[in-house]
Amino acid sequence: MNSIQATIITIGDELLIGQVIDTNSAYIAQALNKIGVSVKTRIAVGDNKNDIIKAINNASINSNIVILTGGLGPTADDITKPLLNEYFGGEMVIHQPTLDHITNIFVNRHKRPMIERNRKQAEVPSVCEVLFNETGTAPGMLFRKDDVLYFSLPGVPHEMRFLTDNHVIPTITKTFVSNPIIHRTLLTAGIGESFLAEMISEFENNLPTHIKLAYLPNFGMVRLRLTATGTDENTLKTSIEQEFVKLKNAVAEFLVTDKDENMEVVVGSLLKEKNQTVATAESCTGGFIGHLLSKHAGSSQFYTGGIISYDNRIKTEFLDVPTQILQTVGAVSQEAVEQMAKAVREKMNTDYAVSVSGIMGPSGQTDEKPLGMVWIGVANREKVVSKVFYLRFDRLRNIEVTANQAINLLRLLIINKI
Amino acid sequence: MNSIQATIITIGDELLIGQVIDTNSAYIAQALNKIGVSVKTRIAVGDNKNDIIKAINNASINSNIVILTGGLGPTADDITKPLLNEYFGGEMVIHQPTLDHITNIFVNRHKRPMIERNRKQAEVPSVCEVLFNETGTAPGMLFRKDDVLYFSLPGVPHEMRFLTDNHVIPTITKTFVSNPIIHRTLLTAGIGESFLAEMISEFENNLPTHIKLAYLPNFGMVRLRLTATGTDENTLKTSIEQEFVKLKNAVAEFLVTDKDENMEVVVGSLLKEKNQTVATAESCTGGFIGHLLSKHAGSSQFYTGGIISYDNRIKTEFLDVPTQILQTVGAVSQEAVEQMAKAVREKMNTDYAVSVSGIMGPSGQTDEKPLGMVWIGVANREKVVSKVFYLRFDRLRNIEVTANQAINLLRLLIINKI
Numbered sequence: 089m090n091s092i093q094a095t096i097i098t099i100g101d102e103l104l105i106g107q108v109i110d111t112n113s114a115y116i117a118q119a120l121n122k123i124g125v126s127v128k129t130r131i132a133v134g135d136n137k138n139d140i141i142k143a144i145n146n147a148s149i150n151s152n153i154v155i156l157t158g159g160l161g162p163t164a165d166d167i168t169k170p171l172l173n174e175y176f177g178g179e180m181v182i183h184q185p186t187l188d189h190i191t192n193i194f195v196n197r198h199k200r201p202m203i204e205r206n207r208k209q210a211e212v213p214s215v216c217e218v219l220f221n222e223t224g225t226a227p228g229m230l231f232r233k234d235d236v237l238y239f240s241l242p243g244v245p246h247e248m249r250f251l252t253d254n255h256v257i258p259t260i261t262k263t264f265v266s267n268p269i270i271h272r273t274l275l276t277a278g279i280g281e282s283f284l285a286e287m288i289s290e291f292e293n294n295l296p297t298h299i300k301l302a303y304l305p306n307f308g309m310v311r312l313r314l315t316a317t318g319t320d321e322n323t324l325k326t327s328i329e330q331e332f333v334k335l336k337n338a339v340a341e342f343l344v345t346d347k348d349e350n351m352e353v354v355v356g357s358l359l360k361e362k363n364q365t366v367a368t369a370e371s372c373t374g375g376f377i378g379h380l381l382s383k384h385a386g387s388s389q390f391y392t393g394g395i396i397s398y399d400n401r402i403k404t405e406f407l408d409v410p411t412q413i414l415q416t417v418g419a420v421s422q423e424a425v426e427q428m429a430k431a432v433r434e435k436m437n438t439d440y441a442v443s444v445s446g447i448m449g450p451s452g453q454t455d456e457k458p459l460g461m462v463w464i465g466v467a468n469r470e471k472v473v474s475k476v477f478y479l480r481f482d483r484l485r486n487i488e489v490t491a492n493q494a495i496n497l498l499r500l501l502i503i504n505k506i
Numbered sequence: 507m508n509s510i511q512a513t514i515i516t517i518g519d520e521l522l523i524g525q526v527i528d529t530n531s532a533y534i535a536q537a538l539n540k541i542g543v544s545v546k547t548r549i550a551v552g553d554n555k556n557d558i559i560k561a562i563n564n565a566s567i568n569s570n571i572v573i574l575t576g577g578l579g580p581t582a583d584d585i586t587k588p589l590l591n592e593y594f595g596g597e598m599v600i601h602q603p604t605l606d607h608i609t610n611i612f613v614n615r616h617k618r619p620m621i622e623r624n625r626k627q628a629e630v631p632s633v634c635e636v637l638f639n640e641t642g643t644a645p646g647m648l649f650r651k652d653d654v655l656y657f658s659l660p661g662v663p664h665e666m667r668f669l670t671d672n673h674v675i676p677t678i679t680k681t682f683v684s685n686p687i688i689h690r691t692l693l694t695a696g697i698g699e700s701f702l703a704e705m706i707s708e709f710e711n712n713l714p715t716h717i718k719l720a721y722l723p724n725f726g727m728v729r730l731r732l733t734a735t736g737t738d739e740n741t742l743k744t745s746i747e748q749e750f751v752k753l754k755n756a757v758a759e760f761l762v763t764d765k766d767e768n769m770e771v772v773v774g775s776l777l778k779e780k781n782q783t784v785a786t787a788e789s790c791t792g793g794f795i796g797h798l799l800s801k802h803a804g805s806s807q808f809y810t811g812g813i814i815s816y817d818n819r820i821k822t823e824f825l826d827v828p829t830q831i832l833q834t835v836g837a838v839s840q841e842a843v844e845q846m847a848k849a850v851r852e853k854m855n856t857d858y859a860v861s862v863s864g865i866m867g868p869s870g871q872t873d874e875k876p877l878g879m880v881w882i883g884v885a886n887r888e889k890v891v892s893k894v895f896y897l898r899f900d901r902l903r904n905i906e907v908t909a910n911q912a913i914n915l916l917r918l919l920i921i922n923k924i
Contacts, residue, residue: 102722104545105689106536107731107766111527113550118524127522128557132531132548135720139546162700163721164710205700223898225700244723246899271523282580282623282643292582302553303581304520305662313525348525368793368814374805375788375796378814382792383902385868393820395813396786396796402811402854436820450803480641481664484801 091317092266094120095147096130099140099158099168100243103132112157112241112248119252124266125153135165141175148236153260158243160226162205169213169229172240176231178215185220186210186227193225216240219255223247228255237263268321272332273313273348276339277496281305284312288338291331298324299331307492308479309351312339344499351495352380358502359390364439366498368394369407369432371419371445372462377491392438397428403445407431420445420457425465426472433467441467442498446477448486460486464494466501473497473506509685509735510678512538513565514548517558517576517586518661521550530575530666537670541679542686543571553583559593566654571678576661578644580623587631587647590658594649596633603638604628604645611643634658637673641665646673655681686739690750691731691766694757695914699723702730706756709749716742717749725910726897727769730757762917769913770798776920777808782857784916786812787825787850789837789863790880795909810856815846821863825849838863838875843883844890851885859885860916864895866904878904882912884919891915891924 096116102108110132117127128150133139140159147154159168173180187210194202209225212218219228219239224247231238239256241248276284281303285292292301298318304311312335316328336346345354359366368377374396381391395406400419403409409419409427417423425443433441446462453459460479465472477493479486500506514534520526528550535545546568551557558577565572577586591598605628612620627643630636637646637657642665649656657674659666694702699721703710710719716736722729730753734746754764763772777784786795792814799809813824818837821827827837827845835841843861851859864880871877878897883890895911897904918924 101718101720101733102731103532104535104548105539105733106532106534106545107691107722107729108724109527109529109532114521114524114527116524117522121523127524128552129561130522130550134546143547161721161723163703165718165720200701203700203704205703246903249900273525282621283618285581285623286621300519300583302519302583303579304525305579306526311525313520315519315523370793370796373797374800374809375786375793375812375814376801378788378793378816379791379797379905382814382816383794383905385901387792388816391792391816393814393816393824394793396793396800396811398796398800398806398809398811406811482667483803485664487797487801 092125092153092264093128093151094125094153094155095151096127097140097143097147097154097156098130098132098243099135099156101134101165104134111245112243115245115249116155116157116252119257120153120260121269121271123257123261124268125260125264126269135159135167137167137171140168140171144175144238148234151236152264153237153239155239155241155256157241157248160240160242162209162225168240169211172216172229172231173213176213176215176233178213180211181214183210183212183218183227186212186218189220189222190225219251221247221251223250230255230259267317267319268324270316270324270328271313271348272328273311274336274339274346275309275311275344275349275351275354276342277309277344277351279310279342281310284310284339284342288335291334291338295331296327299328307351308489309344309492309496344496351492351499353384355495355499355502356381356384356387356390358499359440360386365390365392366440366442367392367432367436367438369428369441369443370394370396371398371403371428372448373444373487373491373494374398376487377442377444377494380491380495392436395432403428418457420447420461420463422463422474422476425463426474429465429467430472439468440498440502442494444490444494446486446490448490449483462486462490464490464497466494466498468501473501510543510571510682511546511569512543512571512573513569514545515558515561515565515572515574516548516550516661517553517574519552519583522552529663530661533663533667534573534575534670537675538571538678539687539689541675543678543682544687553577553585555585555589558586558589562593562656566652570654570682572654572656573674574656574658575666578658578660580627580643586658587629590634590647590649590656591631594631594633594651596631598629599632601628601630601636601645604630604636607638607640608643637669639665639669641668648673648677685735685737686742688734688739688742688746689731689766690746691729692754692757692764693727693729693762693767693769693772694760695727695762695769697728697760699728702728702757702760706753709752709756713749714745717746725769726907727762727910727914762914769910769917771802773913773917773920774799774802774805774808776917777858778804783808783810784858784860785810785850785854785856787846787859787861788812788814789816789821789846790866791862791905791909791912792816794905795860795862795912798909798913810854813850821846836875838865838879838881840881840892840894843881844892847883847885848890857886858916858920860912862908862912864904864908866908867901880904880908882908882915884912884916886919891919
């Protein structure tokens, strides 16, 4: 059959006034994509009945699947449930398993009596199939009309994720047989987007028409993604694999990983493989490198800990950076980061260490040291290596790019490339 | 005149397959909202000519302003510029100031010769007004047709932000006189959304029709937002201020701040006011609390530094947690976090300290200690206070909620509420 199309509708004024960032759509799109459903459009509308109905009407013209998130909470600005009840022509009824579940959450977990508002969350339109929400108080709902599936999910991210994984995706795979879409992604570091494009222009020009190349720059690195679409999954797999090998060879010098994973995951895997450990000494990133190294499950196998030496006093007292260095070349210097990396590695007795010191902005620059100047140091048991970067983003972005570049420098040390 | 409506169109396959999260729309929406322009719809489409044109056509029916982001890079998947050239009927011409600017970036900053691909970035449709992009190589563009303004901006976040602030917003305020929209937002902590709703239900029921209330739960806290719309700005200001005062009184017990700011900003302001400092001792959050405290400009005034004691060995060696505690009650215990807070405050000689130790998942639980169990400790020069939390999210969310709850506990200690 033809390719299965989906529309994602996110509901909430907070999305239109920019108060929250929509991470739900990305999660749902990824999950749909994996099973070969392509998302044609993502649309965000406010807590407004007419706008929501218009979006549903439009979506139902072009889509086999419509997924709504948001507006299912217990408060008066949450209008999705009564609206869908009216739209699909049902009446509100209590869903007993959900009521039992909510009662249980309040009585046993919160140790608080349940109020009418909570009880109302167990009401659902009589014409829907309830998607039982183990992770929260708002049930998901599924409506079927004219061969289109309409899913309504809560906007709370972890509840939306649970319902997507456990109800939405299984229901779709049971209902539709869709055309395969296959992606292969790799990550490069150390080369800009336009130079990379030049380097692989011949490869790109010779790509078969059913395979598309995309450039995804982020954190000073560029991800390359091949996407193959067609009808026969095996043929697609063979052809995308051939092209992916060519692409990997073309960018070999700058290749970080041939999987769709982040820099810190690559470094974590390298360390776990070798059964080695790393410590951090952070000034300008204030703990963000530690966060990246420890945010994924299993990181306690390789991440020992770190010193956040935000104040110069901490650099001296905890990392033995001589005050003389701070007074002459300053905290943002090769001398300072090399000492920081060396000291934290020795004191925490790890195989590797990484250190940073820089000027993240919006102020703090001097005549010699511009905004965005950052020194990064990495150490192993034999040596200390450092490198200076000049970044030109805003404060938060500078922090993120610095952390990623630092972890990349650590990677280069681990694989003996520096 | 009537209210000014805008549509935001984000372009890129990566948005539809969920590979990147769209932060640009939120930024633009916020900026538009501040000047009284309401965003009716946000829509994301792929790198597909027909879909982009359809989105522009649809947007132009209902909107006075259409803002497109993405698809302006130097690579072949970037199709926005030629498409707009065709759509508005122009021809591609070199924009000399942009060419000079790009040449300067490559020759002076990157110390690399420029290639044809880079030169092409200085080409623009003859029918557009160029929005000069000081922050990157892709110029922004403005097209005017039938009283609608069409802005095209690069998708790189800091470039998009620069162009929004310096070109888009000034052009819109010059072109339109729009109806005022006024928001007032406050942050509560320590009470769930449904109980909060119960507490202020009378307030909510008595709100005048031109003022709307929204609940925005996040990180275990709830933000409340009032939105007033109308025609006369002074009347609106007076009436929203009256309602906001009532709302603040109604939630006084749980009020964190009456500004639209994050928990860590509130705590930073409290510390700066008193000229006091804080240090961190983090286990399960791995540096994320340090990151929150240091990510905003001016944080060096109050954030001294911290120890990331991810491995238990670091808790003993750097924070003097007795091995006997680790062996009996364990690292996730009141005893451990109280010692961690006490030690880091003394060693870094700060006024306050905050410490955390917990089980973030997806594994690591025991019979006595469930997944999501986390102890938080805070200390000042007189005392140490600790509290246990039971979270029920995924690993990353548990880290974020823990960090926010820890900073809230620090806030309560600073204002003598614990």
